[in-house]
Amino acid sequence: MKTTYFLVNFLITFLSVMVGLSFSKLARPTIPAIAHYFGTKGRYEEVNPHLSDDILFVNKSLVAPPSPDCRAIHMVSVIRHGTRYPTTKNVIKIARLFDLVVSQASGAASWLSDIKAWKMWYTEDMDGRLVEKGRDDHRHLAMRLAQSFPTLISEDHLRANRIEFITSSKHRCVDSVKAFQEGLHRLWNVQDMDYKHYVDDSLMRFFDHCERFVESVEKNKTALKEVERFKSSAVMDAVRRKISSRLQIPFNQITPDMAEAAFFLCSYEFAIKSENSPWCDLLDDSDAQVLEYKSDLKQYWKRGYGHAINRKSSCPLFHDIFKRLDKAANDYRFGDVEKTATIQVGHGETLLPLLSLMSFFKDKKPLTAENFSLQHNRKFRSGQIVPYAANLVFVLYECSDGLRIQLFLNEKPMTFPKMNQAAPLYEMVRKHYSKLLNGCDFNNECNVRQANLRNTEL
Numbered sequence: 001m002k003t004t005y006f007l008v009n010f011l012i013t014f015l016s017v018m019v020g021l022s023f024s025k026l027a028r029p030t031i032p033a034i035a036h037y038f039g040t041k042g043r044y045e046e047v048n049p050h051l052s053d054d055i056l057f058v059n060k061s062l063v064a065p066p067s068p069d070c071r072a073i074h075m076v077s078v079i080r081h082g083t084r085y086p087t088t089k090n091v092i093k094i095a096r097l098f099d100l101v102v103s104q105a106s107g108a109a110s111w112l113s114d115i116k117a118w119k120m121w122y123t124e125d126m127d128g129r130l131v132e133k134g135r136d137d138h139r140h141l142a143m144r145l146a147q148s149f150p151t152l153i154s155e156d157h158l159r160a161n162r163i164e165f166i167t168s169s170k171h172r173c174v175d176s177v178k179a180f181q182e183g184l185h186r187l188w189n190v191q192d193m194d195y196k197h198y199v200d201d202s203l204m205r206f207f208d209h210c211e212r213f214v215e216s217v218e219k220n221k222t223a224l225k226e227v228e229r230f231k232s233s234a235v236m237d238a239v240r241r242k243i244s245s246r247l248q249i250p251f252n253q254i255t256p257d258m259a260e261a262a263f264f265l266c267s268y269e270f271a272i273k274s275e276n277s278p279w280c281d282l283l284d285d286s287d288a289q290v291l292e293y294k295s296d297l298k299q300y301w302k303r304g305y306g307h308a309i310n311r312k313s314s315c316p317l318f319h320d321i322f323k324r325l326d327k328a329a330n331d332y333r334f335g336d337v338e339k340t341a342t343i344q345v346g347h348g349e350t351l352l353p354l355l356s357l358m359s360f361f362k363d364k365k366p367l368t369a370e371n372f373s374l375q376h377n378r379k380f381r382s383g384q385i386v387p388y389a390a391n392l393v394f395v396l397y398e399c400s401d402g403l404r405i406q407l408f409l410n411e412k413p414m415t416f417p418k419m420n421q422a423a424p425l426y427e428m429v430r431k432h433y434s435k436l437l438n439g440c441d442f443n444n445e446c447n448v449r450q451a452n453l454r455n456t457e458l
């Protein structure tokens with residue numbers, strides 16, 4: 001009797017441990033709890049979570065014409081490339097972190113043994129190349145945009161060469177534009193057409209061509225001084241201290257770069273392989289907020305409002321977009337619109353300066369190393385603005401009361417700053433941006449004429 005009692009008890013305990021274990025395995029969420037802090041290394045699905053259930057879902061009510069009497073006549077879309085591998089610089093940092101943890105970390109946490117069992121698979125030659133998930137990002141985006149704007153992106157227009165494809169010369173962008181076209185070909189089962197695109201770095205990598213930007217920001221070590229100051233701030237120290245204690249590795253070895261490498265590893269493993277990696281367990285929610293802010297500081301001072309030249313370097317793209325809209329408006333007035341859509345593929349560093357030039361996501365106070373705690377509700381949050389495959393779409397409509405324009409960011413309508421109408425008249429928008437349309441001259445803004453470069457403008 002006693003033996004049976006112990007046996008039953010043993011079995012119950014054994015089974016509950018086993019069920020508990022498998023439950024805890026099952027219960028590990030597929031999405032890291034810190035995924036919405038990944039900034040420019042974040043998935044598109046984080047800004048459109050419904051896509052995780054149905055990647056081709058289109059909310060027709062969001063993309064419907066502003067009123068039933070309107071018809072779309074042209075679209076210009078500026079799209080960031082899809083999910084990519086880390087750049088060489090970050091692969092090196094990731095490898096250093098991995099070596100450090102494997103050789104020095106100690107502790108009994110199960111995630112630590114999972115980290116130690118993890119295999120370093122990133123290699124330097126991956127250098128920011130597009131991954132398969134990144135191809136899918138663009139294939140699916142193409143299919144959704146064709147569904148959203150069927151009169152602009154259609155098989156007939158593709159065959160008639162009325163859709164123009166332009167890209168930055170960088171491999172990840174060229175591969176993205178090809179994937180975008182592949183998505184359309186798959187959607188319509190097109191098998192007898194070649195893919196055509198143009199490389200135009202003066203439009204999609206304007207930052208490389210703007211001498212003033214290159215000299216005063218890109219090559220200037222002090223241009224990102226807020227980022228450097230934040231790296232040695234008390235909040236960053238606190239993150240390092242927590243990681244150091246979790247791994248039982250001396251604090252001085254957990255540099256800000258090592259902390260960031262852990263954050264990047266978590267983001268890359270998730271974005272590329274859809275895995276909630278054990279590396280994510282190294283960071284809690286408040287750590288991730290600090291590391292997100294560090295990335296946003298880089299974007300702000302290198303691509304956003306931090307220096308006036310960041311945004312002004314995008315003048316050529318800004319003018320090109322309006323030139324295309326003007327041409328469509330003009331074509332429409334005198335007959336048929338020649339091109340129905342322009343698909344332009346570039347980088348985060350293409351989109352952020354353009355959005356800043358157009359005054360989107362501007363906070364009252366600049367982002368600095370000191371004001372992290374005051375910037376919790378900031379507008380300039382790169383993960384919300386430019387995740388992989390981020391897209392800014394301008395749609396021109398002809399309506400009974402004239403031409404109207406609507407803007408979509410990441411497939412969601414966005415109002416123009418200080419204009420509270422969803423789809424204002426095109427001439428109002430031109431008026432709103434008249435200063436930029438009549439100025440914002442590339443040569444004036446980008447040619448370096450002064451020996452002493454200013455980089456403190458806001």
Ligand SMILES: O=P(O)(O)O[C@H]1[C@H](OP(=O)(O)O)[C@@H](OP(=O)(O)O)[C@H](O)[C@@H](O)[C@H]1OP(=O)(O)O
Pocket residue numbers: 040041080086087089090346347348349
């Ligand atoms: O920190 P990394 O090396 O990933 O920085 C990249 C840029 O990525 P981002 O800062 O936007 O996350 C990359 O922009 P992308 O839109 O093409 O991904 C940029 O082209 C590349 O030059 C790297 O910039 P950095 O100057 O080496 O920091």
